[in-house]
Amino acid sequence: xxxxxxxxxxxxxxxxxxxxxxxxxxxxxxxxxxxxxxxxxxxxxxxxxxxxxxxxxxxxxxxxxxxxxxxxxxxxxxxxxxxxxxxxxxxxxxxxxxxxxxxxxxxxxxxxxxxxxxxxxxxxxxxxxxxxxxxxxxxxxxxxxxxxxxxxxxxxxxxxxxxxxxxxxxxxxxxxxxxxxxxxxxxxxxxxxxxxxxxxxxxxxxxxxxxxxxxxxxxxxxxxxxxxxxxxxxxxxxxxxxxxxxxxxxxxxxxxxxxxxxxxxxxxxxxxxxxxxxxxxxxxxxxxxxxxxxxxxxxxxxxxxxxxxxxxxxxxxxxxxxxxxxxxxxxxxxxxxxxxxxxxxxxxxxxxxxxxxxxxxxxxxxxxxxxxxxxxxxxxxxxxxxxxxxxxxxxxxxxxxxxxxxxxxxxxxxxxxxxxxxxxxxxxxxxxxxxxxxxxxxxxxxxxxxxxxxxxxxxxxxxxxx
Numbered sequence: 001x002x003x004x005x006x007x008x009x010x011x012x013x014x015x016x017x018x019x020x021x022x023x024x025x026x027x028x029x030x031x032x033x034x035x036x037x038x039x040x041x042x043x044x045x046x047x048x049x050x051x052x053x054x055x056x057x058x059x060x061x062x063x064x065x066x067x068x069x070x071x072x073x074x075x076x077x078x079x080x081x082x083x084x085x086x087x088x089x090x091x092x093x094x095x096x097x098x099x100x101x102x103x104x105x106x107x108x109x110x111x112x113x114x115x116x117x118x119x120x121x122x123x124x125x126x127x128x129x130x131x132x133x134x135x136x137x138x139x140x141x142x143x144x145x146x147x148x149x150x151x152x153x154x155x156x157x158x159x160x161x162x163x164x165x166x167x168x169x170x171x172x173x174x175x176x177x178x179x180x181x182x183x184x185x186x187x188x189x190x191x192x193x194x195x196x197x198x199x200x201x202x203x204x205x206x207x208x209x210x211x212x213x214x215x216x217x218x219x220x221x222x223x224x225x226x227x228x229x230x231x232x233x234x235x236x237x238x239x240x241x242x243x244x245x246x247x248x249x250x251x252x253x254x255x256x257x258x259x260x261x262x263x264x265x266x267x268x269x270x271x272x273x274x275x276x277x278x279x280x281x282x283x284x285x286x287x288x289x290x291x292x293x294x295x296x297x298x299x300x301x302x303x304x305x306x307x308x309x310x311x312x313x314x315x316x317x318x319x320x321x322x323x324x325x326x327x328x329x330x331x332x333x334x335x336x337x338x339x340x341x342x343x344x345x346x347x348x349x350x351x352x353x354x355x356x357x358x359x360x361x362x363x364x365x366x367x368x369x370x371x372x373x374x375x376x377x378x379x380x381x382x383x384x385x386x387x388x389x390x391x392x393x394x395x396x397x398x399x400x401x402x403x404x405x406x407x408x409x410x411x412x413x414x415x416x417x418x419x420x421x422x423x424x425x426x427x428x429x430x431x432x433x434x435x436x437x438x439x440x441x442x443x444x445x446x447x448x449x450x451x452x453x454x455x456x457x458x459x460x461x462x463x464x465x466x
Contacts, residue, residue: 026051027075031101064112065460066411066422070099074106076119081411081422083457084115085148086129094451095426102128104150113163115457119150125158125170126150134198135168137179141198146454155200164214169203176203184217184232185254192254205256213270218277220270221256227267227279228256235303237275237289260306261286273318273462285313285325293321294350295335311352317462319366319414324355326464331355331364339384339398341370358401367414367461369399379404379412387417388446389431395446406448415458420451427451 024032029051055072062069066081077099078087088102105121112118116129116136127136128150134141138151153161153170160171167180167187177200178187185192190204207223214220218231218238229238230253239259261267261279269280275290287296291304295318297311298304315326321336332352333342344353357372365371369383369390381390385399392402404421411422418431429436429451434443436455 026054027073030055030072031075062110062112064117065115066427067112067117068099069110069112069117071107071110074108076102076104076107076110078102078117081115081427083427083451083454084130085146086112086115086117088117088128088148088150090148092454094454097425102150111161111163113165116163116168118153118161118163118168120158120161123152124156125153125161127153133166133181133196135163135166135180137168137170137177137198137200139199141196153200162212162214164212164219166216167197167214167219169212169214170200171209176205176209177201178203182254185252186214186217186219186231188219188221188230188254188256190255192252203256213272215272217275218272219256220259220267222267225258226263227259227261227270229259230254230256232275235275235290236305237272237277239277239279239286239288239306241288241303241305271316271318273323274321276318276323278313278316278318278323280313280316283312283314283327285309285311285316293336293348295321295323297323297325297332297334297352299350300348309352315464317364317366317464319459319462320368322366322370324364324366324370324464325352326466331357331466340400341383343382343401361466363463363465365412365414365461365463367412367419367459368416369414369419369461371404371412371414371461373409377408379406379409387431387444389415389417389419391419391421391428391430391448393447395444404448412461412463413458414461415456418458420458421448 059070059072067086068080070077079096079099082096083094087096089100105123107119107121109120119126128147131145131147137153139154155170157172158170162169167178170177179197179200182197183195188203189201205221207225209221209223211222221228233240233251233253265281267279267281271278276295277289279286286308288306291301294300296304297309312327313325317324323335325332333355334349334352337349360375361372362375363373369381371381373379380401380403382399382401388395390399391404393405406421406428408424409421413420418433421428428448430445430448433445436451436453437449438452
């Protein structure tokens with residue numbers, strides 16, 4: 001018997017649906033396909049197959065730090081990196097191989113960063129994932145809180161969400177609100193009375209804000225009047241400490257203050273690592289803050305006032321007291337070179353020094369070690385290998401360009417004693433991670449193995465495409 005297959009076709013007056021699987025709504029069928037793994041179910045019937053093909057064509061796909069999000073007619077499906085519950089699934093599974101349906105009102109748009117996900121829905125903004133220091137804005141907080149079930153943000157009228165490392169900013173039509181860590185004034189709410197802000201509070205910045213950069217302890221707001229900064233001005237990291245503003249170095253600045261950049265400079269990007277800050281405007285680069293290893297590209301000084309580099313800079317990455325700058329087709333390294341992180345002589349590089357690599361590369365990354373991706377996709381690393389953390393299947397204390405024993409690496413999280421490698425189909429770890437890969441006791445893992453449980457996530461190695 002031939003059965004007519006129809007998708008989203010309205011019924012005629014007086015027509016009734018037969019009680020068969022062919023009457024299921026396409027959205028319901030798609031949910032079944034994801035729950036039961038698409039390849040094994042989509043050929044049950046022609047309608048299932050058509051729904052699977054329709055979803056591929058009509059869905060919107062997003063990828064935030066190896067967490068895959070798929071929007072299909074208002075329904076949200078997630079897979080991939082779930083280390084902090086950012087897939088909206090129980091966090092006991094660090095990696096979801098198949099798409100998981102997140103129960104929400106119809107979803108209109110998404111935002112994600114730092115292991116947290118925000119969904120714009122017809123009933124407000126919902127958030128889930130890492131809620132460290134209350135950064136989700138859902139009204140509750142714990143220092144190491146994970147919220148795997150979506151909860152509504154405690155603020156109405158949100159038009160834009162910008163999640164960052166320590167804080168999240170919520171833009172309404174008339175103001176900006178912040179939630180998260182505020183011990184050093186990072187939220188910019190005018191006070192540090194509340195070290196943790198779980199319910200969004202208003203940011204005390206004046207003027208129209210068209211861009212924001214926020215990091216561990218500092219935040220920068222770009223307005224038509226210039227660049228404003230708040231947070232911890234340790235070593236002058238906010239570029240507040242020149243002669244015209246004495247007494248601000250090492251101070252906490254809870255309300256945004258104008259950064260004294262030249263009046264003709266419009267900042268296009270800000271990079272920050274430790275207490276060192278880089279302000280980019282086209283190819284011009286201004287630096288300020290901690291410079292104990294020469295990581296700001298100037299000769300050694302404990303703290304450096306706002307200074308413009310002579311070298312034109314197209315891109316840069318900075319971490320752990322070291323910096324890699326790209327000027328044209330040439331890479332330069334400066335700062336700490338302990339454990340021969342770079343293939344250059346000396347423990348410190350006080351000025352930008354040309355960096356040569358043994359083969360053509362398509363990307364580099366900088367964390368507690370130096371990483372380079374060769375043109376064939378293979379990743380190599382060099383630097384300190386305590387606890388065998390670099391994933392090169394070696395216990396040597398110092399590594400000189402060994403290949404990482406993990407294929408298809410998308411993201412690298414580089415810590416003091418462990419490294420996590422996020423791949424196309426899972427997360428592998430090396431170093432002091434025995435308990436996380438199934439060992440009964442803490443131990444070093446020399447050969448990278450699949451992560452089986454949640455735990456602390458090291459800082460992401462800062463990537464730079466070439």
